[in-house]
Amino acid sequence: MRCNATAIMRAAILLLFAATGPLRAATSLSVGMQAGFMPSPGGNLHSSTHETIGVRNGIDGINRSLDGYDTEPVDRLLGASGGIEFRAVFYDYFFARLAGNFTMAVWGGAGTTLYDTDPGAPFVPETLECDYSIYIIDAPLTAGLAVPFWKDVRIAFSVGAAFAYGNYKNSFKPESGGTYKGKFRGYGFPLVLLVEGDYFLSEKLSVTASLAYYRGSTDIRKDRYRTDGDTDYARIDFTGYRFGMGASWHFYSR
Amino acid sequence: MISARIHISGSLFPRLAAWCAALVLLFPSYAAAQRNLGVGFHVGAHHDVGNMTSYNSQFEVEPQTSYIVGVSFKANLDFLFLRTGVDIAFPLIEGDVLENGDATDPIEKYSIGYTGLPLFVGVNFPVFDIGEFYLGGGIAYFLATGTVTHGGTEDTISATALGFGFIAGMQLHVSAKIRLYMEWEYIDARSGASMNTAAAPTAWDNLYIDFSGHRILLGVMYYAM
Numbered sequence: 001m002r003c004n005a006t007a008i009m010r011a012a013i014l015l016l017f018a019a020t021g022p023l024r025a026a027t028s029l030s031v032g033m034q035a036g037f038m039p040s041p042g043g044n045l046h047s048s049t050h051e052t053i054g055v056r057n058g059i060d061g062i063n064r065s066l067d068g069y070d071t072e073p074v075d076r077l078l079g080a081s082g083g084i085e086f087r088a089v090f091y092d093y094f095f096a097r098l099a100g101n102f103t104m105a106v107w108g109g110a111g112t113t114l115y116d117t118d119p120g121a122p123f124v125p126e127t128l129e130c131d132y133s134i135y136i137i138d139a140p141l142t143a144g145l146a147v148p149f150w151k152d153v154r155i156a157f158s159v160g161a162a163f164a165y166g167n168y169k170n171s172f173k174p175e176s177g178g179t180y181k182g183k184f185r186g187y188g189f190p191l192v193l194l195v196e197g198d199y200f201l202s203e204k205l206s207v208t209a210s211l212a213y214y215r216g217s218t219d220i221r222k223d224r225y226r227t228d229g230d231t232d233y234a235r236i237d238f239t240g241y242r243f244g245m246g247a248s249w250h251f252y253s254r
Numbered sequence: 255m256i257s258a259r260i261h262i263s264g265s266l267f268p269r270l271a272a273w274c275a276a277l278v279l280l281f282p283s284y285a286a287a288q289r290n291l292g293v294g295f296h297v298g299a300h301h302d303v304g305n306m307t308s309y310n311s312q313f314e315v316e317p318q319t320s321y322i323v324g325v326s327f328k329a330n331l332d333f334l335f336l337r338t339g340v341d342i343a344f345p346l347i348e349g350d351v352l353e354n355g356d357a358t359d360p361i362e363k364y365s366i367g368y369t370g371l372p373l374f375v376g377v378n379f380p381v382f383d384i385g386e387f388y389l390g391g392g393i394a395y396f397l398a399t400g401t402v403t404h405g406g407t408e409d410t411i412s413a414t415a416l417g418f419g420f421i422a423g424m425q426l427h428v429s430a431k432i433r434l435y436m437e438w439e440y441i442d443a444r445s446g447a448s449m450n451t452a453a454a455p456t457a458w459d460n461l462y463i464d465f466s467g468h469r470i471l472l473g474v475m476y477y478a479m
Contacts, residue, residue, distance in 0.1 A: 036391060037391060039417070039418040039419060039441075039442035044308075056310070056311065057308065057309065057310075057311070060308065060309070060444060060462070060464070061309070061460075061462075063446045063447040063460075063462060064447050064458040064459060064460050065446065065447045065458060065459045066457060066458040066459065073445075073446030073447070075416075075444075076442065076444055078418055114458050116456065122455065123455035123456055123457060125457075125458060149379070149380075149381050149382065150382070152380065153379045153380060153381065153387075155379060155387060195389070195422070197377060197379045197387065197389055198379075199333040199377055199378070199379055201333075207333050207377055208377070209376055209377035209389040209390070210389075211389055211422060241419075241420060241440060241442075243389075243390075243391035243420045245377060245391070
């Protein structure tokens with residue numbers, strides 16, 4: 001683990017040095033902040049514990065309701081995100097962007113459903129309290145083309161990849177007692193497509209809006225809870241759309 | 255944990271609104287520059303309504319395709335815009351489960367119609383005096399009704415859902431007051447369990463309606479103000 005951390009640090013330093021050369025060719029450099037949201041962070045959050053309660057598609061299939069039982073729908077998660085970005089434009093049309101984002105679930109993911117306590121035998125439903133949470137830290141690096149429209153607007157399309165780290169937790173609490181928890185951590189390198197627009201309020205300041213699509217996940221991770229008598233397995237899925245709005249400071253241009 | 259998340263959610267959106275208001279106040283000349291309100295009419299389509307293969311991976315499905323008829327309202331405040339409206343989706347091609355490998359959930363056919371009420375906020379990117387691109391995020395509320403055939407019987411289903419998504423669009427100026435527009439919406443929304451389709455003895459409601467998907471809209475907008 002230490003070896004990996006050292007290797008990553010060295011690679012980052014090398015990248016920084018390597019970047020200083022091309023940056024001299026940049027016609028515009030900017031730094032900005034964005035806030036936004038991501039629907040369904042972590043995808044359907046499926047894990048092997050879901051299979052044991054007869055659910056095949058994670059949080060999507062977790063909901064069941066029946067007269068006489070006090071259930072509450074478990075909504076898909078909504079992630080709120082914030083981040084910083086550093087962008088460079090070379091020769092007016094060539095665009096590169098490095099960003100750092102933090103996304104965490106702020107809505108949904110909690111409720112009460114039903115499960116069959118003894119599948120195959122007579123139908124005996126029991127309530128089950130469910131709770132899901134996730135946070136994701138990612139750093140996408142993309143490159144592409146920027147299309148300026150006079151000095152008022154610039155729209156950039158870029159593609160690349162991100163380093164993404166996720167931390168996903170779930171918890172299932174049957175009415176009859178006990179709690180089955182899952183905790184998963186891992187990283188991956190999802191592919192990234194990005195479109196971002198700048199509306200310039202002045203030469204130095206622009207309002208930005210961006211739309212990114214990530215595709216990728218971790219490999220299968222093992223549950224890190226050891227004391228609940230249940231070993232769970234899950235992927236952390238980074239796939240999904242991210243929308244953000246913010247402002248950028250164009251501190252260098254020529 | 256739940257209360258903490260709700261607390262974060264409650265404080266985030268007022269801050270975002272205050273931040274947007276501050277931007278507008280900081281640049282009053284921009285805010286005063288272009289304010290207009292348009293009313294539009296559009297048609298469009300939504301493919302794979304219900305996302306049945308996501309609901310059950312053992313289904314081989316001919317997906318439902320719906321056409322959309324809607325009215326939109328777009329208010330521009332220079333670089334910011336607010337876009338809302340009403341979209342009604344009618345089944346054009348009904349969903350058909352061609353092969354069902356799951357004997358515990360014998361769905362055969364489905365047909366879902368829905369009404370969507372979206373609200374997006376975002377940034378306009380004007381292109382000279384030709385038109386504009388725009389990109390925004392927001393919420394949508396859905397009300398659906400339909401029929402599902404399972405185990406040889408046809409039942410009606412109704413459901414509601416709140417979703418989140420984005421809009422990316424472009425407008426082309428035809429005249430001073432009329433613009434053509436094309437929009438791409440993606441909204442992620444799923445209802446709670448609304449109907450029992452599981453084979454006996456399982457008696458609970460298990461089927462939900464997944465409204466998630468891409469919608470393409472084409473229309474004409476009249477700028478009255």
